[in-house]
Amino acid sequence: MSLANHFELLGRDGDARTGLLTTAHGTVRTPAFMPVGTQGAMKGLQWQDVRDAGADIVLGNTYHLMLRPGAERIHELGGLQKFTRWGGPMLTDSGGFQVMSLAQLRKVKEQGVTFRSHIDGTAIELTPERAIEVQRLLGSDIAMQLDECVRLPAERGDIERAMQLSLRWAERSRRAFEGAPAANMLFGIVQGGDIPELRRTSACGLTGIGFHGYAIGGLAVGEPQATMLAMIEEAAPWLPMERPRYLMGVGTPHDLLEAVARGIDMFDCVMPTRNGRHGMAFTRFGQINLRNARHADDPRPLDEESSWPAARDYSRAYLHHLVRSGETLGAMLLSGINIAYYQSLMQAMRSAIAGGVFQEFRERTREGWARGDIASR
């Protein structure tokens, strides 16, 4: 049985696409970058900053939230959108990825994954059905199926086993999702590591089951960018054209540009906030390390043409001082600057695709990054 489609494709330019995804909490313009609000908060930013930066949708982490404060509690408090006061569209992951990377004494079985909480050691079982239930309790607009993600490089046998298990979990997730509110969506996740044939098998298997949208998972886990892009190229042709495609956990601005060129509509990544906390700024001149002594006496802003006030108004000297002094304000300002840069990049890509000039935009943008930062003075 096919699921209702909440995605409207507005335009294409080559393989790049622009569209609108409608959720119960608002409309998402695609290609979209989703800032990551791990534990129900965006590190270093107020929710209003996230909105002002241009984000339509954010991601919440099921693993973290189910452990603390608990999915049932968030449900009682009106759902994640109300609890956090973000109020807009939210996608939640299934918890699987964090179970693999954070939890202790992890055991993957056919039924699901058992693990101990990294906070207090409580034993927990996460099945495909429980992952859907938790996400429904959180009130997420877009839920993800539980999957098993393998870190690369890995043996073909391990990759295939995890991919097949993920497919069976996809089917159980889909059944568990029956009866969810009509506006809510469930995405399947293509696995298959760096093996083209397995990516195709996974994509076709998921399409056969039928989802509101399709994610490509198990990438940005240690492989070169070329491998990641090749895997997108393998999977994309097997996914239904009219459904949204989400590349999970990616990435740098350059990754986003290249993935959009290959037909990806949605992204999430902690990079803009995490790198911001470490003194790195993303700009149209590429990445700039504010910790570097060259900025210590520089009264110029990061980018005087930025539409984001902090990138335009504060001197590099002040940002450098804040970073070197470990002041929270440095992390706050750079996180905002980076989220705003990511959102401005997405907006520019949407406009370029709509205007049929994506290829020119892509080249110009890469040139800017390659040219690098303005000269020291």
Place this chain on the structure above:
Amino acid sequence: MSLANHFELLGRDGDARTGLLTTAHGTVRTPAFMPVGTQGAMKGLQWQDVRDAGADIVLGNTYHLMLRPGAERIHELGGLQKFTRWGGPMLTDSGGFQVMSLAQLRKVKEQGVTFRSHIDGTAIELTPERAIEVQRLLGSDIAMQLDECVRLPAERGDIERAMQLSLRWAERSRRAFEGAPAANMLFGIVQGGDIPELRRTSACGLTGIGFHGYAIGGLAVGEPQATMLAMIEEAAPWLPMERPRYLMGVGTPHDLLEAVARGIDMFDCVMPTRNGRHGMAFTRFGQINLRNARHADDPRPLDEESSWPAARDYSRAYLHHLVRSGETLGAMLLSGINIAYYQSLMQAMRSAIAGGVFQEFRERTREGWARGDIASR
């Protein structure tokens, strides 16, 4: 030679006073609470938040800023107000207090204090003259004399020696300040520990030298509140009525209320931001520990009648979750809530003094704190 007076006393109610202090960067309504922007930044807050909360003036720490990024560098970059983009009035301390509490291998001599930087071990000499020079380079609107502050309890001999040295440093500071821009101010600092007679000697000595304003230092260093208030009562009558009085490093909302009742006009303290980082909120119900489990399921805001959005809009459950999870947003929201509460308290005191109802206000406010937080549900 008497210094120009930039302070206008607008009203009195008992010993409590309200007035206006005019600086080159704007006017300060008194009684005023100065949030502390230690290293040129307010922990967890954007400068606009500080302004929105109602602060007219902030404090910058000379010790921190002279070590990093350096006073000469800040001067080259246009002064502290421009460097930080706070833009409003700024008071700087002399650096003496932090030298005493943070620096290594500290030696106090007649000439000044020598120490090693806690950041990189550089040997530095801070004299009364250099403290004035550094503050002039920073561009502070109100500079403080270098003094020696003794932690209580202490021997009378030690307290007296430090007080007399501080008086001689006051005289040298005053001379070093000659030629400063006419809008800039220099405050002397009353020392004398918990010994009434020494407080009087210090106050009279400073008044003889003549300053734009007078601070009471060496309090909130371990003594009971009653001692602190008694020392204010000892010193205040010897200070010129028409000059501003600043109680350094104080304190809790209750300290502020009682000190204003005794004629103090200005305060600074890290408490609202520091306690905010530790999950404590200051409210009209007293201090509330958001870490406490009683808040975990509570959908009610901290104070629905607050004029500060975060105190009114976010649930206690969400604040509790942020604090327990160690999310930066918790520290950011609570720091803002606390600074806003302090500023609203100052505004309410200014209105009550102007309206001649300070005593009633003082009793009502203490009753609110004593009644405590709303009942759990």
